[in-house]
Amino acid sequence: MNFSKKKHKLIISFRLRFLSNNYCIFLVLxxxxxxxxxSSTPVWDSNGxxxxxQSIVGFHPVAIFMSTNNTIYVANKENNTIVIWEEESVNPTKIIHGGFSKSQSLFVTSDGDIYIDDGEKNRRAQKWIAETNNFVTVMNVWSSCWGxxxxxxxxxxxxxxxxxQVVKRSLNDPLMVPNRVAAGTGIRGSASNQLWRPKGIxxxxxxxLYVTDCWNDRVQLFHSGESNGITVAGYASLNPTITLRCPNGVILDAEKYLFIVDQDNSRIVGSGLNGFRCxxxxxxxxxxxxxxxxxxxxxxxRCGNxxxxxTLNHxxxxFLLMKDSFGTPVNIQYTHSSRLTDDSPTYYRDCKVPQCHYETLQIHVNTTGPKESSCVIGDQCNFYIKGIGLxxxxxxxxxxQPNTVLNxxxxxxxxxxxxxxxxxxxxxINSILSFITFQNKDSQQVxxxxxxxxxxxxxxxxITMFIIKFWFVVLTHINVSTSLSVLRGGCASIEPILKLFLYLDGWLNACVAVERAxxxxxxxxxxxxxxxxIARQTIFILPFCIFGTLIHELIFRRLFEYETAPDTANTNYNTAVLFFHLVGPFIVNLFSALFIIFGGAHQRSMARTNQSLKEHIQQQFREHKQLVISPIVLLILSIPRLIISLLPGCAKTSENxxxxxxxxxxxxxxxxxxxLIFVFPSELYMKAFKQSFNHIRRRTPP
Known part of the structure; x- marks a missing residue:
């Protein structure tokens, strides 16, 4: 991720009002x-x-709710508790324990009852009844309720x-009837009646119904009784004044302006008369x-704070709402102009109200911030922004699809x-036949x-680690109840080990091409x-060299439950390593193949001048085609992954x-x-294979 750093000289004139009393205006419904x-342009203090x-709210807090009496409720996912602060007290006043786990959301009604997600493990939403301090199941679900x-x-x-999909059920129904569909078809997509990883509602x-349609980077409005939504925020909206990246939470104020958690941009945005702003x-x-x-x-x-x-800062x-940001009448003060020197601020008293000033000053502003990142990859086992390699x-x-059998x-x-x-x-089969061939002493002459x-x-x-990797991904995504220890172990080990063997295989083939050249x-x-x-030394040293470039994955690879932004140094290093192991053997095979053909032809043309260089190239290819076929095939097989890996921007793999x-x-x-590419075209290796195979047949009893 690139960062820009600029220094600006900024002249700012503004009015400061310090009031002894705080007036909080809110709508009571x-x-x-x-x-x-x-007000039309409310402002919050940028410093929170x-x-x-983390000692109170645990690791990765996600769910928060504040009631009209300013009681705060937060789901502590680490301890599976609900932490409560009454009237914004400094310390928690109550902690509720229950049978829920890994709650993604909660909601509190006016009577103090708490509805909390318990879908990931127990496939339900629960209600904590304030009068009895008991939990009851109020909805059966197929997965976590992210909103x-x-x-x-x-x-x-x-x-x-x-x-x-968003589902609903009436709490007034005496029986637990099946849920009804509120929005979405259950099939991901970007059509007006579809959702893709919805979250806050x-x-x-x-x-x-307002839905944050995370992976479509939009907020959808479904009018009551309608199955087709209207995009009210995001690139496809009628007035696209802001770009969202996986919006999560959404709230409306009393004037029906939208406030949105723009998760992957790590900010809160809001709408107004002039569209959205941060x-x-x-x-x-x-x-x-x-x-x-x-x-x-x-x-x-209640005061708009x-x-x-x-989440990832635990x-x-x-964030305090700045005064005069409420929609209440404000007395406009007299404005006095002032002439400012380079090094001295000047203050002017401009009203009869005590502690009210008009201030003009000169400040220097250092702004440091990230540019738009290309794409954050990985919602479970990953740690880098897309650069190279999927x-x-x-x-x-x-x-x-989770909890769905393979069939x-x-x-x-x-x-x-x-x-x-x-x-x-x-x-x-290939490995067995190859091993039979190359364990023969005749095959190891060079x-x-x-x-x-x-x-x-x-x-x-x-190929063994590849099939282990495939079934680990499939089975752990299907079975969402897989223990965290298994997920963490597989996340940290399988991919690095697979890369080690894959890269080692590629570099060994490159060594073959170099020796033939x-x-x-x-x-x-x-x-x-x-x-x-040289071959013995290379075979011994090469695995350690490759492992040295991958050891950072064992250290930094973590299991995340959210799309995560990475450490920039890890991202850049990981990109460099992937590029090196992907392009290195590619280049070695390419130049070796070219040298075998053209280098050999050039040497012959110097000794045999009766033929043209073109004729020597053709003859060289006929005589040494078995030496040329293997690097060319490896080269061709490397191209698709190289092209895919170098595609710019955000790779939404499900679309293609x-x-x-x-x-x-x-x-x-x-x-x-x-x-096929090394043994079959070579008379020497085929002879060694037949000898070894016949030897095995003779030793095998009928």
Missing amino acids: ALSFNQPIF ITYAN LFVDINDTLYCSMNEHH YVNVNLD LVGCYGYGSQSNQLFLPYSFSFD MFVTD RIQK TLDDILRDEL NQSFSIKLSAGLTIIMFVAGL GCGMYLLASSITSLLT ALILKGVKFDKKKSKS LWLYLGAYLISFTPSMLIF
Whole structure:
């Protein structure tokens, strides 16, 4: 991620009013939450106050609610508790324990009853009854409710992120009847009747439903009884004045202006007469007082102050509403002009009200903030912004349906499962046949045979780790109850180990290409003994060198439950490593193939002048085609993944699933083709294979 740093000289004139009394104006309806009346351009202090830290709200707080009596409710996901501050008290006044876990949302009604998500593990939404201090199940769901809301008719809404749908049921029904669809078809998409990973929701007094359609980067309005939504914020809206990246929370004020948590931009935005503008968190993501790091939800108190769950900073931030930001009459003061010197501020008394001044001053402003990032990849096992390289998690995670058996998954998943099994069987056969060939002493006369013997082993390890990776991704996404220890272990180990074997296989094949080019260069002077010695040393050292470039993944790879923004240094280093291991063997094979053809032809043309260079090139290709075929095939197989990896911008793999998945699968085919591209075209290696195979047959009893 790039950062810009500029120094500006700014002349600012502004009026400061210090009032001894704070006046809080708010609209009182039959609602349990605050809907302040703001001025046309309300302003909040850009520097937030940490109201609660990780020791109180736990790791990754997401759900917050503030009632009309200024009681704050926060779901502590780490301890599975609800933390309560009454009347904005400094310390929590109550902590509620229950049978819920990993709650993504909560909602509190006017009578103090708390509705809380318990969908990830127990497939339900629960209600804590204030009168009895007991929990009861009020809705059965298929997954976590990333947004909960109770409207004025006592209808409970649940935003099911993983099922691309919002469902509802009346709390007045005596029986637990099936949920009704409020929005979304259950199939992800960007059409007006579809949603893609919906999160926060809001229902107004007219029963109109607002949905933050996260992966469509928009907010949808579904009028009561309508299945087609209207985009009211985002790039597809009628008045697109702001760009959203995975909006999470949404609230309306008393004047029906929208306030939105713009999660991936780590800010809160709001609408007004002139469209949307940034309100807080406008200085890029971070942990400073004027920054947020992937916020999730927020709520207003009676005075219009904003409380935000600053999720990846593990804290609750309070942003104070600046005075005169409420929609109340304000006496306009007399304005006096002043002439300002370069180094001295001047203050003018301009009204009869004590402590009211007109101030003019000169300040220097240093602004530091991130530019728009391309795309944040990974909602579970990842840690880098897309630069180069896609993992199988990135490609398949949105295609897999949780809690759905493989037979009921999409055709793409079933087809990819079949392809991986075929690839594993083909790779297993290839590795066995290659090992039979290159363990023969005749095949190890030079370093090439030793490289290929090692490659036959690493290819088996690569294809084995590949199928383990595939089924780990599939099964853990299908079975959402998989323990965190299993997820963390697989996240931290499988991908780095797979990369180690894949990169090792690629570099061993590149070593073969280099030695064959050296054979053409040296000719009869080629030292076979030295070649074998270099091969042994290279095979021993190469795994440690590759592992050294991947060790950062074992250290920094973490399991996240949200789309996460990374550390920039890790991102840049990871991109460099991926580029090196992807492009390095590609370039080595390319230049080796060119040298084998043209270098050998040039040497012959110098000795045999009776033929043209073109004729020598043709003859060289005919005589050494087995030396040329392998690097060319490896080169061709590297191109799709290289092209896909270098595509700029945000890669939404689900829109072109087989483009990305095909390139990913093709990148493993070199590990399946050693026998075909190295042994089959070579008379020497085929002879060694037949000898070894016949020897095995003779030793095998009939």
